[in-house]
Amino acid sequence: MISVEFRDAATASLLDQADYFASVGDISLAERWNAAVDKTILDLKRFPQMGSPCFFRHPDLSDLRSILITGFPRYLLFYRFVEAANLILVVDVLHGARDIEPLLTPPEE
Template identity: 40%
Template sequence: MAGSGDPQEGFAAGFTPAGPQKVKRTGLRLSEAAAADIVEQADRYKEQSGPPLAKRWEKAVTSALLRVLENPRAGTICTFRRAELSGVRRVPVAGFRKHLIFYQFRGAEILVLRVLHGARDLESLR
């Protein structure tokens, strides 16, 4: 086998010590409110400080969303009184430490509920 030149042998053939594994894909979806939160904050930054800050915000949010997609359980679990907010997690937006992404698992999907300043009261928002 060794030296046969067949790239399909051994590990190249898909052998792993744990055997074959099925990878469950998880999707990420933004609620309308979360998408609006991101755009409105970008607009605010653009008006207040110019396009560079707005672009930095957009890149930071995109990066944070990708981190959530890669490791959805990494977010801190929130405690809310409202039952529909059970299981909501949050992650900070790097470089904008007071802004948080709130998300929840819905089956195999991650639903981003809101992207808000941490001082906002998520429970009172619809």
């Protein structure tokens, strides 16, 4: 069985987006968002490599994949599939029009 874990950034992005949709539309839009995210995650659990490989320059992002949120085609879910651990690690969810690589790149220490 494949498990799913969410990075803090992904959890914050998902909650922020639901709050935004609730504030500009109505609660049904936020509920649709949450259902779409759930469906996307269930699809990934069935086919974890269905997302497209990402080709970012930063080496820490080399194994990322992305998939569109079902029903919200401007939003991308970025994840890693750790096959050895049977784990999908959701890194973040971002609007596709943003400058994505800097948002995903870990801060330098």
